[in-house]
Amino acid sequence: VSLFITGTDTGVGKTYTAVRFLQLLRESGISCAGMKPICCGDRRDAELLLAAGSEGLTIDGVNPVWLKTPATPIVGSLIEKLDINIEDILSAFRSLQKRVEYLIVEGAGGWMVPIDRNCFVSDLAAAMKLPVLAVAYNRLAVSIMRSLLCRACADMRSVAWALY
Amino acid sequence: VGLVLNSASAALAGDITALTNADVLSKVLDVPILDGLGENLTELPPEWRLMLEATMRS
Numbered sequence: 001v002s003l004f005i006t007g008t009d010t011g012v013g014k015t016y017t018a019v020r021f022l023q024l025l026r027e028s029g030i031s032c033a034g035m036k037p038i039c040c041g042d043r044r045d046a047e048l049l050l051a052a053g054s055e056g057l058t059i060d061g062v063n064p065v066w067l068k069t070p071a072t073p074i075v076g077s078l079i080e081k082l083d084i085n086i087e088d089i090l091s092a093f094r095s096l097q098k099r100v101e102y103l104i105v106e107g108a109g110g111w112m113v114p115i116d117r118n119c120f121v122s123d124l125a126a127a128m129k130l131p132v133l134a135v136a137y138n139r140l141a142v143s144i145m146r147s148l149l150c151r152a153c154a155d156m157r158s159v160a161w162a163l164y
Numbered sequence: 165v166g167l168v169l170n171s172a173s174a175a176l177a178g179d180i181t182a183l184t185n186a187d188v189l190s191k192v193l194d195v196p197i198l199d200g201l202g203e204n205l206t207e208l209p210p211e212w213r214l215m216l217e218a219t220m221r222s
Contacts, residue, residue, distance in 0.1 A: 001220050013170035013200065020201035024208045131219045133198075136189075138171040140181045144188055147167055151193055 002103040004130035006121060008146035010109040012137040015045045018106045022052035025102055032102040036063045037089045037124065038115065040108060041070030054100055064092040074114040084115055086127065093128055105130060111150045122153060166196045166215045 007014045018034050025032040034049025046063035053062070065084055067076035077084050097103050105128060107113070107121040114120050125132055134150050136143045167189060171182045190197045198211055208216065 001216075003219050013168070017168055017170070017201060020203075020205070021208075021212075024201065024205065024212075028207065133166050133168060133215070135168045135170055138169040138182050138185050143169065143181070143185050144192075147189055148192065151195075 001101065002097055002105060002128070002130050004105045004107065004125040004128060004132045006107040006111045006125065006132055006134050006150070008110060008134060008136040008143065008150055012135050014106050014135050015048055017133075017135050018104050019048050019052040021104055022049070026052070026054065030102050031100045032104065033057055033096050033100045034062060035093060035096055035103060035105045036108070037093070037105065038065040038067065038073050038084065038108040039063050040067045040073055040076045045106065049104075049106065057096070057099070061092060061096060064089055072113055073108055074116055077116065086115070086119055086124065089124065090127060112153055166198050167193060168198045168200055170200050 005014050005018050022032050022034050031054045033053035036046040036049055039046050043059065043063060043066055046059060046066075050057060050059055050062045065073075065088075067073060067080055067082065069076035069079045071079070073084060076082075093103075093105065105125075107125065108115075109121065111122050111134070112120050115124065132154060134147065136147045169186050169189070171186075186197050196211055196215060198215065199209065201209075201212070
């Protein structure tokens with residue numbers, strides 16, 4: 001069983017939510033792992049997910065793509081002259097999925113962050129065929145509009161937001 | 165399958181949107197609005213368990 005966590009923006013609490021979710025799953029005796037397919041800048045999110053998940057996993061398994069540039073993936077990959085191979089990410093995802101009962105995948109930044117010219121974070125969630133849980137920061141003006149925008153984008157891209 | 169409203173700083177600041185956003189979003193979205201997973205929790209809240217079961221069914 002797997003779930004894709006996205007956000008209405010960066011810094012809204014995706015990693016915190018994923019880590020707490022993993023901790024509570026583990027306390028319930030469920031084997032679980034977090035995955036951060038792409039890190040940009042530092043690798044802190046992936047390290048937190050690794051620490052919160054079941055034992056025996058590796059940082060490179062949890063985070064197959066690490067761009068050192070603190071920018072959106074499409075920019076980081078251009079600066080570092082690295083192609084982001086979506087198939088490699090999906091292969092790492094399937095490998096992790098086989099090892100645990102519950103896998104939580106955390107997207108990079110928000111829902112419509114570009115990974116390359118042809119692929120957004122939303123496309124990655126769709127390629128993984130995962131139900132999506134969105135995190136929104138609850139503050140004046142932005143959370144309603146951004147939540148609705150994300151919802152509308154998910155509909156347009158036929159991603160399963162409403163499987164509940 | 166759901167929307168998590170992270171209200172940590174809004175609640176601390178006494179922000180009225182922390183009270184109204186969840187209600188408005190629950191009226192206009194067709195997915196459950198979940199509270200954040202606070203540090204004091206020792207098990208998954210009921211609405212999160214329902215969401216978990218929904219992902220298992222899907």
